[in-house]
Amino acid sequence: MSKNLDIINNSESVVRSYIRNFPTVFTKAKGHKMWDENGKEFIDFFSGAGALNYGHNDDSMKEKLIEYITKDGITHSLDMASDAKADFLQKFNDVILKPRDLDYKVMFPGPTGTNTVESALKLARKVTGRTDIISFTGGFHGMTIGALSVTGNSMKRKGAGIPLQNTVTMAYDNYVDHDTLVYLERFLDDSGSGVAIPAAMIVETVQGEGGINAARFDWLQKIEQICKRWGILLIIDDVQAGIGRTGTFFSFEAAGIKPDIVCLSKSLSGYGLPLAVTLIKPELDIWQPGEHNGTFRGNNHAFVTATAALDFWKNDNFEKEIHEKSEIIYSFLEHLVADYPQLKGEVRGRGFMVGIASEVEGFSGKIAAKAFELGLIMETAGPNDEVFKLFPPLTIPKDELQRGLEIIEESIKGLIKEPVTN
Amino acid sequence: MSKNLDIINNSESVVRSYIRNFPTVFTKAKGHKMWDENGKEFIDFFSGAGALNYGHNDDSMKEKLIEYITKDGITHSLDMASDAKADFLQKFNDVILKPRDLDYKVMFPGPTGTNTVESALKLARKVTGRTDIISFTGGFHGMTIGALSVTGNSMKRKGAGIPLQNTVTMAYDNYVDHDTLVYLERFLDDSGSGVAIPAAMIVETVQGEGGINAARFDWLQKIEQICKRWGILLIIDDVQAGIGRTGTFFSFEAAGIKPDIVCLSKSLSGYGLPLAVTLIKPELDIWQPGEHNGTFRGNNHAFVTATAALDFWKNDNFEKEIHEKSEIIYSFLEHLVADYPQLKGEVRGRGFMVGIASEVEGFSGKIAAKAFELGLIMETAGPNDEVFKLFPPLTIPKDELQRGLEIIEESIKGLIKEPVTN
Amino acid sequence: MSKNLDIINNSESVVRSYIRNFPTVFTKAKGHKMWDENGKEFIDFFSGAGALNYGHNDDSMKEKLIEYITKDGITHSLDMASDAKADFLQKFNDVILKPRDLDYKVMFPGPTGTNTVESALKLARKVTGRTDIISFTGGFHGMTIGALSVTGNSMKRKGAGIPLQNTVTMAYDNYVDHDTLVYLERFLDDSGSGVAIPAAMIVETVQGEGGINAARFDWLQKIEQICKRWGILLIIDDVQAGIGRTGTFFSFEAAGIKPDIVCLSKSLSGYGLPLAVTLIKPELDIWQPGEHNGTFRGNNHAFVTATAALDFWKNDNFEKEIHEKSEIIYSFLEHLVADYPQLKGEVRGRGFMVGIASEVEGFSGKIAAKAFELGLIMETAGPNDEVFKLFPPLTIPKDELQRGLEIIEESIKGLIKEPVTN
C-alpha cells in the first residue's frame, strides 16, 4: 500500500468515508480530470459532491487567486470589510440577483453548507416565533444538530446521540403513488392533526444524497402556495442543486418560485474553497448584529474565486451548454435502462444531477467500483446506496463526457457478464 | 463613505458585526499589520479572533501555497486521500502529537470551530450512551444548534429560536468566591440532584468570548479527575486558546492534563484558511464510516499552510518567544490597572490571551474605539463587553508589540481626560 | 343567578369549561338522569365524557361502597396491599382477562387517564430503548406533558408552553381519501424518511375528543401487523372507548387484536371514582420497583365499586343489550342525516360512541345548547366542535333512550325553523 494512504488510514478517524470507495492518493487535478500518485488518470463524475461544478483548478480563477495571494490581499477577515468581499457582493448582485429580479440580503453564516442551513433555520424561527420546521423524506441538510434534525438519513441521525427535535418530516414529491401535498395540506388545515404550523419548510428541488429525487415544478409551486397560505417561510436548500447543477444558477428558477431564504455553498466559490451564503428577503433580515457569527465567514480567497466564477453567468451561453450536455446524459441513462433490463433501473434527476436507481441490491455500488477501476470516479446515493449518481463538472467537454459515459456502460456490461450476486 | 463599504452595508445582512467596530475596507495585510483602502496602516491586536496567531500572510506558508496552487494540486477532496492531507497528518503526528506523548486519531469534521465542537458532542454521546453535556458559565463553542446549546451568551442562545437542550451549565473557575468544583461534585455525587452523569464536559482552559477567564491549572486537573471518577469524557475546546495562544501548542499542556477529545480550528491552518480537526483518543474512535461528513473536510490549501505552520513547533524557540512577549504584555496590563485607577480594571487571562475587565460600563468599548482611531485593532469580550482583549499575533516583533501597547495607553489617557460618561 | 353558580364562577379558574355549556348546579343523579338545584331533570347523554358508562350512582355499587366505608375499610393505601385491591385483581382476572385469553399484568399508575398514558409511554421507551412514539391525527390522550405530546389538538398543545417532543403524528384511518397506512409503512420502511422506528404507537380504536372517528377493524389489524413487523409496541388507549362503550369490554376485541399495553380509566371504577390501570404483557413488565409511583394508586373506594361493576361482564347479556340499543341509536342518526339535509351531516362512530359531524359551522354546538334547554345533556367534539356526540349510559332503558333521541330531533327541528346563521 502507498505510504501516504497508510498514513491516512492509520491517523485519520474511522469516520473517513470516500477514501474507502476511492482508495488511492490524489495529487493533481484539472478540469474534469484527477491524477493519483501513481500517475493514473481519472475522469471525475463526482465533482466534490457538487462542490466543483466548474471542474478542478479553473485557470481563470487560479490566476486571480494567485495574484491576490501574491499581493498579500486580506486572507481572513471575519466580517470586517475587505475589497475582495465588496467585489464579490457587487458582482453577485449585478450578475445573479438583479437579472433574476431578486433582492436578497446576503448573509455569510460560516463557510459550509451546514452553517447556512443552521442560520436559515434559526432565522425562520426568530422571524415567525414558531419552533417547528417541516422537512421532507430523503432530505439532506448537514451534520450539525440543527441541520441534522431536518436530515432524513437514519444512520446519520443516530450519530447525534440525542433525539432530534422541533421538526416534522413530510413526504417529498413521488414518495407514494398519490399527491403527497394532499397529505401535507390536510395536516396543516386540521387544528387537531398534532402538526403545528411551522416556522418554515426546507426543501431541496432535487435531492442529491436522498437518491437523486427531482420534485416536479408544479409540486414546488404548490409548496410555495401552501407556505404563503399559512405564513410559512420557504427555505430552498440549494447547496447541492444550485450554482448550475440543474441547469440554472438557482435550481428553483425553472419552477418560477421565489423562496424566502436560500442556502448556497459547495460550488459557490467556484474553486472548491469553503464558502456559503444565506440569501434572505430584506424584510426578514431582522438579526441582531453578531447574533450568528463564526470565524471563517470572511474567507477572502473564496471571495476572489467566487467573483471570478460569476463570469460564467454573464450571459446565457453557459446555461445553454449545460442544457445540451445534460440532454446527452439523460439520453444515455434512458438507453441504459432500456437496454440493460438486468439493471432494473429507473432514471432519476434533472440537468447534471442525475443517476439511475437500480432495484438490484448492491448493484449500483458495484458499478461505481468497476468504473473506478476503469478510471472514472462516481458516487452512489440514496438510503440504501441504490442510485449511481452522475455528477460531472458542468464544464466537461462533450467528447470527454462521452468517454465517461462509455466507461459506465462498460462497467455495467462487465458486471452483467459476471454473475450478479450479493 | 467608501463605495466598497457602501456595497457591503447595503448588501450584507444586518447580522454583520465587526465591520461596525472597524468601519473601513481592508485591502492588504502582512504579519501584524493591516492596511485599508485609504492606505492607513493598523497594528492588529485582534488576529482574526485567534485565527491568525502567526500573523497575516506568512511568507513561508504563502510560498508553499502558491507553489501548490500553481502545480494544480488537489484543492477540494472531501475525505478522499491527497498527498497534501497525508503530509499534514504525518507532520502533525511527528511534530505535535508524538513529542507530547499523545496518540489521538484525527477527525476532519468540517472546517470550522462549530463543526469540531458538534462532532465532539456527537461522539461523546455515542460513546457513552448518555445525552447530557456539562458546559460552563461564560463558555463559547459556536453557533450551530449543538454548539450553541453549550454556549453561555443569552443573546446568542435566543438566536436559536428553540429551547436548547441536553446540557447543564456549571460554574467556571472563579465564578463565585468559593471553589466551584465543590458544587459540581456534589451534583454528580447526589443521585437526587436532578443532574445526570453527563456524556462529557466541554471546557475552555481560557475563555475568550466569555471575557478572558483563565482557569487555574489545579481546577483543570480536578476537572480531569472528576471526569475520570464518573466515566465522563473531557472535551477541551481549544479552538481559540490552542495553537500557541496561551504559550503552548495545546492550551492544556501546562496543566498536565490529557483530554479525551480536543477541538482545534482557527489558527490551525496558520494562514487564516478554514480548517478544523477533532482529536480523539483511539479507543473512543467508534464512528461508523460517514456517520459525520461534510463537503469541506478536505480543504487542501489549508493542509498545505497548516503543514508549513508546524515548522514553528519543531523546537522550543517559538514557545520561549511567546513566553517572553507575553510577560511584556502582562506587565503592561498590570501597570495600566495600577496607574489608571479610573479604569477600575482587573487583569485577565494567560499568555497572549489577555485583557482588562473594566468595571466602568462601556469603557472598554471606548478604549477599543479610540485605539482604532489611533491605528490599532482590538476587540472587546465578556457578557457585557466589559473586557478589552489583547490578541496580537504571536509572531509580532517586540518593538511593534510595544508600539501597540503604547497606543492602548494613549487611548486610555485620552479617554480619561474626556469626561467618562455613558 | 344561583348563589352556588356564583361562587364557582367567582372562585374557580377561568379554565373551567363544561360549566359554560351546562350552566346550572347539579345536585342529584341516578342512572341516566341528573337533577339541578331547581329540581329540573335532565337525561344524561354525556356520561361524564365516558366515565359513567353504567350511569350515575348504580345501586349495587352504592350499597357495596357504603358498606365498605361503614366498616372502616382501608380508604387510601398507596400500593400497599388491601383486601379491596386483591378482590379487584382477582375478579378482573377471572371475569375480564382469562375469558378473553389475555394475561396482562396490572399496573396502577395513578387514578386518571393521563396517568395511565404517561406510564405506558414511559414503559414503551424503557423496554425498547427508543424515544419516539407515533400518535395519530385527532388523538386525545391527556393533559400532562407526556400525554399532551401525543394529543393532536393545537389549542391544548399550545397550553404546554414548550415544544412537545419525541413524537410523530401519522394520519388516522380515513384521514385522507386513500389508505393512510401506505404512508405509514413507507415512512417506516425507508431509512431515509427522517422518521425513526418508534418505541410504540398509541391508538384509540374510536377517537372521542378527536371527533368520533372509528377506525376500521382491518386498519387496526394492519396497525398491529406493522407494529409486529418492526418490533414496535402497540398501545391501545382505551380510556374513553373501553369498558363497553363500543360494545365490548375492550374496544379492540371486535378487531381481534392483542395490544402490548392497554390504558384503562374513566368507567373502570364504575361509579365515577378516579381509577386507572395500565395493562402490560408480562414480558414487558420490566419496571424497577417504585420507578413510577403516585399517591392515589390505592383508591380503595374505587376498587370496591370497580369490583362490583365487573358483574356486568359475567356473561354476554350486557354486550347483547348494548348492541341492541346501539342499533337504535345508529338508525336514529342515519334517519337524522337523511331527513334533515340542512344538517349536512355524517354519522360517525361505533356502539355507544357515536355522533353526527355537521358541515354547517357552529350547528352542532347549537343543537347541544338547544337540547340542554329541553333537558338533555350532550357534548360536542372534533377540532372545530363540529360533531354532536351521543354518549348515553350503556344502562339506559330503551324508552328513555328513545326519549333522549326525540329531544335531539326536536332540537334540530327547532333550529331549522330558526334561520341557521353564525
Place this chain on the structure above:
Amino acid sequence: MSKNLDIINNSESVVRSYIRNFPTVFTKAKGHKMWDENGKEFIDFFSGAGALNYGHNDDSMKEKLIEYITKDGITHSLDMASDAKADFLQKFNDVILKPRDLDYKVMFPGPTGTNTVESALKLARKVTGRTDIISFTGGFHGMTIGALSVTGNSMKRKGAGIPLQNTVTMAYDNYVDHDTLVYLERFLDDSGSGVAIPAAMIVETVQGEGGINAARFDWLQKIEQICKRWGILLIIDDVQAGIGRTGTFFSFEAAGIKPDIVCLSKSLSGYGLPLAVTLIKPELDIWQPGEHNGTFRGNNHAFVTATAALDFWKNDNFEKEIHEKSEIIYSFLEHLVADYPQLKGEVRGRGFMVGIASEVEGFSGKIAAKAFELGLIMETAGPNDEVFKLFPPLTIPKDELQRGLEIIEESIKGLIKEPVTN
C-alpha cells in the same frame, strides 16, 4: 403466604413498591391505626405519605360522605357545577384563603399531585412566554413527564426513557456549606451564564421524598425576592408539606411569603380520596376555557370530605395541638441522635415532617423494617433511603404518639445489639 397477597404479587406489575416493605394485607383503618387481615394492629407513622394527615376514616367526614352517597349526590361531574363543589369553594375561601389574606383562584387540574404540578408549570410558561423552570436538588414533584422533569431522583428520571428538558436544577438550602443563593443569583445576573431567566421556580418548603430537608425561612424569603427581581413566578409545591404537615395549613405561612402559584393535593380531601387544586394569583389566571382539562376534576366525594376537613382550621386549636405534638417528636429525635451515636444521625425537618438521616448505610431501612415487625409503619426517604421518616397523622393522641416513638427506640436498640453490617 396470604391468598390475597398472592393475588397481588402475581397480578400486579413489578413496579409495586410499598407492598415490598409492608408485606401484609390491610383490611381496616381508623385514625392512626391500621389492621391487617390477621388482625394485627399497626400504628401508622406513614399516613399515606402525607395523604392522611387527619388519620384514617375520620368519623365526621365519614358521616358526611355516607350521607352524600346515600342521597345520590353527584359523584362525578367533570367541571360542571355541583352543590358539593360550590360548598367546598365557599368554605375554602372562608376558612383558608380570606383569613390568610390570600385571593387565589382555584383550579381543579385533575385529582393528583402530579396533575397540579403539571398545570402549574404549563401556566407559568404560558404567562411568561419563557420555557425553563428552575427546580431544586432533592425535589420531588411527580411521575408524569412535566413533573418528572423537575424531580431530582435519577432512578425515577431514567424511567422517562427520554431526556427531560426545559428545566435547570439549582442547589436547595444547605446543599453545600455556603449560601446556595449566591450561586443562583450569579447565574441569573450573568447574561453569559447559559441559564435563562426561567418562567418559574418550583420549591418545596420542606422536601419529603428528597430526604426531609427543611429550607430556612430566610432562604425562602430570599427565593421570593429573587423571583420578584427577575419577574419569575414562584410555585410552592405544597402537596406533601401542606395541609398542616409542617404546622400551618400552608407550609409557607411561617416564612411569610406569598407564592404566585400553589400546588395542593394529598391531604386536601381529608379522607384519602384523590383531590388536587392549583391556586393561582388572579392576574395570572389567563387559561383558555378547557385549555387544561381532565376527567376526574370533579370528584364530589372528595369535595364533601374536603369541606368537612376544613373544620379543623376554623380556629387556632388544631395548629396549637400540632405544635405541641411536634415538639414532642423533635425532642425525641434529638434524644435518639444524642443517645445512640451508632446512628450517626442528624435530625431533619419541621413540624410533623421529620426524620433522622443516618450515615450508616442501610441502617434507616433496617430500623423501618424492625419497627414494622413491632407494629409501626414508617417509611424511608432520601436519594439513598438514608432517612427514616416520621409522618404520624396530625390527629394522633399524645399517648399513642409516645407509644409509636417508643417502638422506634426499641427498634434501634434491637439493631444496635445485633451487629450492624450491610
